[in-house]
Amino acid sequence: MTSYTAPVADLRFVLNEVVGLDRVAALPGCDSAAPDLVDAVLEEAGKFASGVLAPLNRVGDKEGSKLENGVVRTPTGWKEAYNQFVEAGWNSLPFDPDHGGQGLPWTVAFAVNEMWQSANLSFGLCPLLTQGAVDLLTEHGSEEQKRVYLTRLISGEWTGTMNLTEPQAGSDLAAVRTKAVRADDGTYRISGQKIFITYGEHDLAENIVHMVLARLPDAPPGIKGISLFIVPKFLPDAEGNPGRRNDLRCASIEHKMGIMASPTCVMAFGDDGACTGYLVGAENRGIECMFTMMNNARLGVGIQGVAVAERAYQQARNFARDRVQSKDLADPKGDPVAIIRHPDVRRMLLDMRAKTEAMRALALYAGTQLDTGRRHPDEAARAAAAARADLLTPIVKAWSTDLGCEVASTGVQVHGGMGFIEETGAAQHYRDARITPIYEGTNGIHANDLAFRKVGRDGGAAAAAFVAEMRATVAELESLPGDDIEAVRTNLAQGLDALEQATAWMIATQKQGDARTAAAGAAGYLRLWGTVAGGWMMALSAAKAMQGLRTPGADHRFLEAKLVTARFYAEQILATAPGLLVPILTAGRTVMALAEDQF
Amino acid sequence: MTSYTAPVADLRFVLNEVVGLDRVAALPGCDSAAPDLVDAVLEEAGKFASGVLAPLNRVGDKEGSKLENGVVRTPTGWKEAYNQFVEAGWNSLPFDPDHGGQGLPWTVAFAVNEMWQSANLSFGLCPLLTQGAVDLLTEHGSEEQKRVYLTRLISGEWTGTMNLTEPQAGSDLAAVRTKAVRADDGTYRISGQKIFITYGEHDLAENIVHMVLARLPDAPPGIKGISLFIVPKFLPDAEGNPGRRNDLRCASIEHKMGIMASPTCVMAFGDDGACTGYLVGAENRGIECMFTMMNNARLGVGIQGVAVAERAYQQARNFARDRVQSKDLADPKGDPVAIIRHPDVRRMLLDMRAKTEAMRALALYAGTQLDTGRRHPDEAARAAAAARADLLTPIVKAWSTDLGCEVASTGVQVHGGMGFIEETGAAQHYRDARITPIYEGTNGIHANDLAFRKVGRDGGAAAAAFVAEMRATVAELESLPGDDIEAVRTNLAQGLDALEQATAWMIATQKQGDARTAAAGAAGYLRLWGTVAGGWMMALSAAKAMQGLRTPGADHRFLEAKLVTARFYAEQILATAPGLLVPILTAGRTVMALAEDQF
Known part of the structure; x- marks a missing residue:
């Protein structure tokens, strides 16, 4: 098993010295981001990531999540870890205190998210998507939707999903066919099949809130005829507790190359004609709403690229310090030395490290622009920062995930033959990383x-x-x-x-x-x-x-x-x-x- | 399941137009490499590769080879395929007709080897190592060793292995500890453990000939104290048929990220003090002998890089022709089109294709230099070509395998989400390819x-x-x-x-x-x-x-x-x-x- 030590000193250096957390902390509503509080958050998150989540990474890879009789069982220890994650309040870090959030800036949340994803990419995907759902409902949900769903998604009591993809509609969402029909009670009846739904079904939380793109019978064709619906696994009762089971199910889960513990579900909605959905925003404006969620998730996936690179680097560095093989070029008469003394191994390690540091800083810089774009008192400053964040989003997503794969591959190489043996753990990072250049666009x-x-x-x-x-x-x-x-x-x-x-x-x-x-x-x-x-x-x-x-x-x-x-x-x-x-x-x-x- | 079509026209173009097979065919002893015969060989090999070996690639990945009670069982259909391979004479292509070979130049053998490796990398490893053993014994074996072992290795009746690596001796062979003790009958008693032994045990052939590096009690320390031994699984009897079981066994096989069907064995020699080995060449000169085998295998692994790239390219191209998604940029009002129409998908495909063609040509060019270096009547011409082949060996090995991994990764990307699903087959190439920059140095x-x-x-x-x-x-x-x-x-x-x-x-x-x-x-x-x-x-x-x-x-x-x-x-x-x-x-x-x- 491979260990992970949260790079708290590195994160602190980037936050304080490189991307200017002090300027973010000076924004209205960001006063909780004082250096000592942020330090404490980083320290505690680091302990949780390395102590609780990291040891479950290999367990997750070996056991995977399994679908049995319609129920997805996560690997041993995952439910307990998720409970601890929620109880410690980690899910609520960057959200609105009015709905139970802790109001920390995204800049800090990004730093913490990196730790979750380094420790356990498959686990981290669940809160990553929940965060996206929170952002979406914060911006587009009705007051009632916020009261019922938002608070529980923010706490992590319930989790969120993105239901976009269908077999014929991957990159091209205009081809979405899932149907929504207006019901007499103001709700909608949803029917259709979605694929590649991350954490579409699982046993970590008592309810799952699906954000589903679907098309009304009279909708215009193409991308402008798609609406967005909340489709909960259990319909909330009058008190907002999980009530009647909704007509939706996980039909199967995919057999993937990596992120084995993250269930990738085929979801069937409305097999019995009784799947209830609640419209978010206006009819036919679903894509705009969904983009809020996608932009958040895109930066989140970019951070996964950083995270898997950091994990792979730590693993390769530790191996290179321990593994003794061949003599030092500068001392050909001496004993064999640890391979970290060999120039080409150092070159590989520095390549991994340099890419990771550059990616990390850029992702956290994007966080500062996101926060500034939302909170700066000056409109022009907000607009400039928002434009910067928009520009950075595809770069952080794609560049970081491409590099994440490269770094994970170099990590395998540093291990030599041991890198190809699954017990070592380097191979898992290589397999896990490969999804990140693909999903979320x-x-x-x-x-x-x-x-x-x-x-x-x-x-x-x-x-x-x-x-x-x-x-x-x-x-x-x-x-x-x-x-x-x-x-x-x-x-x-x-x-x-x-x-x-x-x-x-x-x-x-x-x-x-x-x-x-x-x-x-x-x-x-x-x-x-x-x-x-x-x-x-x-x-x-x-x-x-x-x-x-x-x-x-x-x-x-x-x-x-x-x-x-x-x-x-x-x-x-x-x-x-x-x-x-x-x-x-x-x-x-x-x-x-x-x-x-x-x- | 994914299909494979041998790129016969491409191979023919490279052989005839780019690397000058006619010059090779004009070398002494290469007259069998006339264009029409080579064409026939390529056609037939292509049929065997695509018809017999390629369909077993996914079977091999799913089932893997299994160790049960000391016996390694290869996947369903593999033994039959290997028998056909041997019966058709494919194993003997480039070897000395005096020992049953067909005397074709290495240039042609490289082209054919690419097909085996494209069709089925795990399968192709077995003859790749056997070929190395043949080269070794051709150069360093005694007449008696050639009579007993060489003919059977050339036919493929028996297979060969390279037993170099030990836990403390990977890149650094000077650290080899396996022992060899002189016995009274002129043979040696071998004892020790080797790891990462490809096809160290299997059920494809009736005997396995291990080429084992070991150290005599009075050997000088380091790389100049290592000797090379033939250590057969079954000791040949007086007629040269497999006789008494030698004291060696497969202790375990590795759980790897890829090439699942190729058994990677931990081999234990002499547990009962009765493991017989036969010295090849002189005592303490084993490394020189082994380098003959390694140089051959290194070019062979370089060709694996080419091969996996070709396979990944074919798979991605076929997917891109079939998968309809999004409109043509040049026709934004039209229907969605096959993704091969999208510029970035084309860029990825051309990148895969261009790298594959360049690697292929360079590997086949190395083949021409190998042949010329061995057979040219003029000593200076031989020396120049041999130096060129030596220079090319690390380039073909490392550059082609690095690129093989890159191309396989791009192949996954072309598939989008489907690339990460194991059923598609793209992921297997990505996993399989990753060993090639590691093994054989x-x-x-x-x-x-x-x-x-x-x-x-x-x-x-x-x-x-x-x-x-x-x-x-x-x-x-x-x-x-x-x-x-x-x-x-x-x-x-x-x-x-x-x-x-x-x-x-x-x-x-x-x-x-x-x-x-x-x-x-x-x-x-x-x-x-x-x-x-x-x-x-x-x-x-x-x-x-x-x-x-x-x-x-x-x-x-x-x-x-x-x-x-x-x-x-x-x-x-x-x-x-x-x-x-x-x-x-x-x-x-x-x-x-x-x-x-x-x-």
Whole structure:
């Protein structure tokens, strides 16, 4: 079994030094995010993640969740862990105190969420989706819906799901066919089948609140004819307690490559014509409501990418410290040494670590923009931050999950032959991670979202503002000494040049109406964004580390490691950014050139 | 279940047009490699691979091989398939006709091996290791050993294994502890435990010939005190038939992430003090003998990288042709279309295809150099080709297996959610592929082999000769028209510039005695070699395609696809080669900078 130690010091450094938690704590309603309280939250969450959730990760992988007679049984110990999770109040961290939440900013919640997902990705999915349902009802639910559902979802007493996908409707939600018919009592009768429903059925909570996309008989075709419904497993009685069983069931669960303990359900609604649903928002406006939930979940999945990378890094580092094999290149007459002494093993570990730190900082930075976009007293500041958060969402989702898979793969490699043996645990991270670039919108969908909606639609305004802020950091780095900083600064400047060129090309290509060419370059363009924005985060980290290293009493060994890792990122990862430009700009020339039968 | 169609036309194109099978067929003893015979071999092998082996791939993954009472049972249908394989003579293709082989060049055998590995990686491992044992005994066995073992290994009647690894001796064979004691009859008593022994025990063949590294009591310490032994499961009787059961057993098999049907065994030798081994070559010279087997197996594993990529590509392409989802970007009012119409899906497919074609060509080119190095009548020509093959071995092994994993991962992504469901089959390729960068020497070991032994040791002579030959192709491309060729040419020229710079740096760094810095850059250096040498192959392919496109009667649609794929490779993959330079040259600055407890 593999252990996990929550990286509290790293998270604290990023929150306090890199992304500016103090500015978030100064926002209206965020005063609970004072440094000492946040410290305490991180410490306690770290203990819960490493002590309770992490040991269940391998159990979950081995046992999996099982469907028996319509009931999904989670693995040994999971129900007890979930109860503890709810009782400790972990589910309610970032939510409205009026409905039982603790009112902490999302920035802090993201840091804590990383720990849950590192400790146990399959477990963490359940609150991840519940959080999405909470966000959705907070924004779009009626007062009655908030009273009945929101409080119980916030506490975690009940859990939430997203019921979007159908066999013919995956990326393309316009193809949704599940039906909703108006009933006389103001409710709706839902019928149809949904697939890939995470935690669609389980034994962790007393009720499950499905958020279901369905189509009214008289709805317009396509995406503008879809409505959103609350479809609870048990219909709440007058007191709001779980009452009559609703007409819905889990028809089967999928046999997957990873996240074995997270039940991926086929859900059947209304087999007996008696499935009750409650409309959320207005009829035919379901997609807009669902996007609130999806945006939240997208950042949450991006954090899963960070999280699995951190877990894989810890596991590989621990193995590399213990495993003795071959002599030190610098001491060919000596005894065999731990493999962490070998340059290529170190290179792999630093690659894992640098990517993880860059991803983490970018995700937490997105959290600050989310909080600022919602709470800043100044409207223009809110709008700017919201636009930044919107721009960052596909980047955090797709770049972090692509890198999460890469890091997990490197983690297997560090283990050599042992990495391929399931008992070691490295393989589980590799298998688990692979779903993250797929769910909550494939990374290809996010690349298009970035290229067309987040950059193209406003003519590059949000992108330009972001680039300008990153340029300012390049200028600031000039005042700091040393060749580490210099390496970071020059590579960031070159990366920004490439990003500006690619952005100008992307906008011009769309203006020319050549959507296919733009789309062909979109994945590379997203990769470039992540690489450079992550490099900016590492540059801020390096600057703070360098400042700290000139301060007596600071933890110099910790800061030294931050500086070296930032330089590694700059020279090994950010340095490849200019090389991404040609692939982006030229993809359209070949990608559409062949007929389908020439593939 | 997923189907596989052997890419016979692609293989034929590479053999005849790109790597010059005609030159191989002109070598002494290779006259059987006439085009029509090779065509027939490819056709028949393709039928066997797709008809017999491919359908067993998923069966093997689901059932796995099982150890029961000391006997390993392979999955349903495997024994029958192996019998057919042997009866059809497939095992004997590239071996000496004097011992029952068919005397075909390795170039052709590599093409056929790709099919076995694409069809069924777990199955293909068994003959892959047997081939290694054949090569070893051909070179180092006594006449008696050749008579008894070689003929049966060539036919495939018996299978071979490599028994190198022990718990404390993985990459570092100097740490081998298995003991060999001289017996009065000229044989040896072997005792000890080996781990990770592929097909160490199974029910496919009547005997298993273990090639075991062990240490004599009076052997010098380290790598120069290891001897190599034939340790058969059944000791051959006077007629050479399997006789008395030897004192060895499979103690357990590993629970792995992939290649489930390939039994990975813990082997116990001499539990009862009666395990008989026969020395191969001289005492204490076992490593040299074993390297013959390992070099063969390394190229074989590189071909597994190609093979799993081809299989994953076929699977993803077939899915993308069938799966209808979302509208065409160029026809937003139309109906949803097959996802192969979407630019990002095409980009993924072309990425898979371009990498596969480049890897395939490079592996087959390595085959031509192997054949030429062994058979060319001119000693200087033999030496040059052998040096080229030596240089290519770590590149083909490591670059192809890294890319194999990347391509298999992209294959999962093309499938969206279905890719994560085991029934689809894409996940199996992703899991199976992951062992290939690890076994037969981790890719990190190969990076060092390339940097130090293959490039550093001769001061870059073999590397320079190779680069000069690739430069000649750049010059030749100038005479061909069109912007496809121009894109290929300019990117190849830039890639070669980067490769020359990196090589000069690598040699200078080693000359300065800075082995750690050289080793820190070695993995990137190997990647650069693969990227550029693969680009050279694609350039040759593009040139032949362009020439063919000007020839009436040629298959223009096929050649057009080759040209477009070569351009895609040049602009999407080869174009990133210059960007690899900074990471190679700078890795040493950060990789060794941290103390172990700073990780």
